[in-house]
Amino acid sequence: MTTDQSGSGGDKRSESVSLPMKDPEMSGIQLCPVCHGKMRQTAEICPHCGAEKHFGATHWEMIRFTLGGLVLGILFTVVTRAGWAVGAVACAACVTIAFIVGQSRHGHRWLK
Numbered sequence: 446m447t448t449d450q451s452g453s454g455g456d457k458r459s460e461s462v463s464l465p466m467k468d469p470e471m472s473g474i475q476l477c478p479v480c481h482g483k484m485r486q487t488a489e490i491c492p493h494c495g496a497e498k499h500f501g502a503t504h505w506e507m508i509r510f511t512l513g514g515l516v517l518g519i520l521f522t523v524v525t526r527a528g529w530a531v532g533a534v535a536c537a538a539c540v541t542i543a544f545i546v547g548q549s550r551h552g553h554r555w556l557k
């Protein structure tokens with residue numbers, strides 16, 4: 446009575462254990478700050494929610510900042526009763542400052 450199990454053939458199929466393989470798709474992937482969907486790092490528009498990458502202020506924000514600067518310049522001219530030459534310079538300075546402030550206020554943003 447010998448229990449000889451040689452030749453029965455061992456099952457070696459369990460060798461191909463699913464290793465935690467590094468998904469090559471994971472590199473260069475970023476998450477959309479709007480919908481948190483995955484997209485390419487180089488993508489400018491989110492394929493999930495359509496959010497667009499913006500740098501700096503939008504056109505509408507720049508218009509508002511510029512108009513605000515212009516209003517400040519006009520107010521300055523009216524309040525100080527300065528001449529129109531001085532007023533024009535004040536307006537130009539205020540618009541320039543407003544433009545710079547408006548641009549520096551915003552970095553990269555994702556807007557829908």
Ligand SMILES: [Zn+2]
Nearest residue numbers: 477480491494
């Ligand atoms: Zn998105």
